[in-house]
Amino acid sequence: MDISPLQQVRYAYQPKLPAILRKDIASIAPAFGEATGAPTDADAIKALFPHTYGMSRITFTEGDNKAVKVQRNVGVILSGGQAPGGHNVISGLFDALKAANPENTLYGFKGGPSGILEDSYQIISSEFLQSFRNTGGFDIIGSGRTKLETQQQFEVCAQVCKKHAISALVIIGGDDSNTNAAVLAEYFLQKQHGIQVMGCPKTIDGDLKNEFIEISFGFDTATKTYSELIGNIARDANSAKKYWHFIKLMGRSASHIALECALQTQPNVCLISEEVEANKQSLVSIVEYIAQTVRDRAEDGNNFGVVLIPEGLVEFIPEIKALIDEINHLLSKEESAFNALSDSEQRIDFVSSRLSNNSREVFTILPDEIQKQLLMDRDPHGNVQVSRIETDKLLSTMVDARLKQLKAEHTYKGKFSSMTHFFGYEGRCAFPTNFDADYCYSLGYNAFCLIAAGVSGYLSSITNLCAPANEWNAGGIPITMMMNMEVRHGEKKPVIKKALVELQGKPFKYFAEHRAQWARKTCFTYPGAVQYFGPAEVCDRTTVTLTLEQSN
Template sequence: MDISPLQQARYAYQPKLPAILRKDITSIAPAFGEATGAATDADAVKALFPHTYGMSRVTFTEGDNQAITARRNVGVILSGGQAPGGHNVISGLFDALKAANPENILYGFKGGPSGILEDSYQIITSEFLAPYRNTGGFDIIGSGRTKLETQEQFEICAKVCKKHDISALVIIGGDDSNTNAAVLAEYFLEKNHGIQVIGCPKTIDGDLKNEFIEISFGFDTATKTYSELIGNIERDANSAKKYWHFIKLMGRSASHIALECALETQPNICLISEEVEANKQSLVGIVEDIAQAVSARALDGNNFGVVLIPEGLVEFIPEIKALIDEINHLLAKEATAFNALTDSDQRVAFVSSRLSKSSQAVFTILPDEIQKQLLMDRDP
C-alpha cells in the first residue's frame, strides 16, 4: 500500500528519550536504592503485599551490563481505554528487547487481560509493528477490561507465561490495571514463579502520578485535544456574543482534566468536584453561583461565556451523595414493593415519600427525568 509523505514522516519519527536511555543498552545498568513504601496506610498496604512491599527503588546509570544480552521472552498487555502512546510503549519495549538480543521475542496478548487467560497472542515483529509506530489507539493487539483478580486467573497467567518461556509481563493500563498488576506480581513472588510484572501508567484521568511520573500518557493527549476544542468554542462564543456553552469533560472520580483544561483555556467558570465536596456546596448553591456569574457578565454587556463541568461532579455534592446512598438502601430494603410498580411516576412517588426530609428536599428539586434515572439499575 502506498503511503503519503506525512505518514512516512510519522513512521520515521523517533520519540525523545532520557539521555541515559539513548546509550548502548549494554552500558545501562540498574542501580538499587532505598526501599519503597506507601504514602498512606503503610501497615495495611504491607499486610496486603508482604512479598513486594519495601522492594528497592531502581534507577539507571552508566555501567557494564552484559547480563542484559541473555535471551528472554516478554509479554505485553494493553488494558482499559485506548490512549495515544500505547503503540509507542510497545515499540520502545520491542526496540529495547531486540537491542539487547535479536533472538528475544515479544508476545502481544490480544484483547487485553483476557488474551493471556485464553492464550491468544500475536508475536510482535518489526514488519508487524512498523505501521503502528507513532500512531494513536490500541488497535495493534486490542484492549479489554477483564480484571486479573483471582488466584485461579493468576495461576493461568503463570502457566501461559511458562508455556512460552515468558519471564516478564508488561501491563499498560490505569489505576485498576496497575492495581491488578501489583497483586499479580505479589502472587508470582509468593509462589516463586520467577516472572516479573511491570505496570506502565496509562490514564486519561491524570490520577496516576508521583514525584517520578509527572504526567501519564492519555491525560496529556486528552487535555490538549479538549483544550483545542474549548478554545474554538470560546472563540465562537466571543464572535457570536449570544451563547453560553456548558461543556462536560471526562473525569468521573477526579477533576484533573477540567482543571488542566481551565488552566490552558481560561474559561469563565470551571467547577472542580473536589472543591465542591471540600466546601460542602449544595446543588442549589452551585446553580446560584453560576447564575450570579452569568448575571454579572450580562450587566457588562457580555451575554456569552463558557463553563467547564467534570462529568463526576454530581457524585461529589455531599447532599447528592447522601441522597444516592439513601435511595440505594431504600430500594434494596423494599425491592419487592418497588418492583411491583410499573409506572415511573408511581416509583418516583414511592421513593420520595420514604426519604428523609433532607434527601426529599433535594430529590424534589431535580428534573423529572433525573429523578427517574436515579431509580434505574441501582446497586443492591
C-alpha cells in the same frame, strides 16, 4: 489501505529518549535507592504484599549489565480505557527487547486481561508494529476491563506464560489495572513462578501520579485536544455573542482535566470538584454562582460565555453525594425488586419512597432525566455510573430556571441561551502529541530495562518531564508505595490511591487567583490544534499543570 499524509509522516517519527536510555542497552544498569513504603495503611499493605512491599526505588545509570542479553519472551497487556500513546509504550518495549537480543519475542495479549486468560495473542513483529507507531488508540491488540482478582485467574496467567516461555508481563493501565499488576506480581513471587510483572501509568484522567509518576500518559494529548475544542467554541461564542456553552469534561473522580483545560483556555467558569467538596457547596449554591456570573456579564452587554464542568462533579456535592451513596446502598440491598420494574416512573417511585427525607428532597428537585440517569445500570463496583449523568444539562437547566426567577424579580435583564457538550471520547484516541509520543516510548523502553534489572511489581517511572527529553530521568518505583486500603463492594481492599487536585498546589492556586477576572471579562485564549512540527516550545511543551507544579 489509504492513509493520511500526517499518519504517514508520524510512522517515521523517532521518539526522543532520556540520555541514559540512548546508550548501549547492555550498559544501562539499575541503581537501588532508599526503601519505600505506602503513605497510608502501611501495616495493612505490608501484610498483604510481603514479597513486594518496602522495595527500593530504582534509577538507571551507566554500568555493566550482561543480564540484558539473556533471551526472553515478554507479554504485554493494554488494560482499561484508551489513552493516546499506548502504541508507543509497546513500540518502546519492543525496540528495547530487540536491542537486548534479536531472538526475544513480544506477545501482545488481545482484548485486555481476558486475552491472557483465554490465551489469545498476537506476536508483535517489526512489520506488524510499523503501522501503529506514534498513532492514537489501542487497536494494535485491543483493551478490556476484565479484572485479575482471583487466585484461579492468577494461576491461569502463570500457566499461559509458561506455555509460551514468557518470563515477564507488562501491564499498561490506570490505577485499577496497576493494582491488579501489583497483586499478580505478589502471587507470582509467592508461588515462585519466576514471572516478573511491570506496570506503566496510563489514564487521561491524570489521577495516577505522585512524586515519581509526574504525569500519567495520555493526559497531555487529551487535554490539548479538549482545549482546542473549547477554544474553538469560546471563539464562536465571542463571535456570535449569544450562547452560554456548558461543557462537561471526562475525568471520573478528579478534576485534573477540567483544571488543565481552564488553565489553557481561561473560561468564565470552571468548577473544581475537590473545591466543591472542601467548601461543602450545595447544588443550589453552585447554580447561584453560575447565574451570578451570567448576570454580571449581562450587565456589560455580554450574553455569552463558557462553563467547564468535571465529569465527576455530582459525587462531590455533599447532598448529591449522600443521595448517590443512599441509592447505591438501597439498590445493593433491593436489587431484585428494583430490577423487576421495567417502567422508569415505577423505578423512580420505588427509590423515592425508600429514601431518607433529606435525600428525597434532593432527588425531587432534580430534572426527570437526571433522576433516570441516577438509576441506570451500576458500574463494576456496584455504584452509580457518574459518566452517564448529564451534569452539563442539569446545571444549564437549573441556571435557566434561576435566571427566570431573577428576571421576574427585575434583577436580571439579560438574554440566556445555552448549549451543552460532553468532551470525552474525542480525546482518548487522538494522535499523541510529541510529548506523549516521547514519554510513552520512554516508558516502554524503560519497562524492559526494569525487566532486565530482575525486579517485579514496579511501575515504569520517567521524571524531570518539564526539561527536554534528553534530560529526563529513568527508573522505577514499587507499585505498593502508591497503595492504600479502600472499601470496595463492602470490603476493604488494597488499591492505588487516586491523586486528586490539590487545593494548596500551584496549578489550582494560579487558577483561583485569576478566575474572578476570567469570569467578568472575556479573556478566552485559543490553544489551536496540536502541532507536531516547529519550535520545541510549541511542539514539545508539556501541560500547564506540570509546568506550574515544577516551577520555582
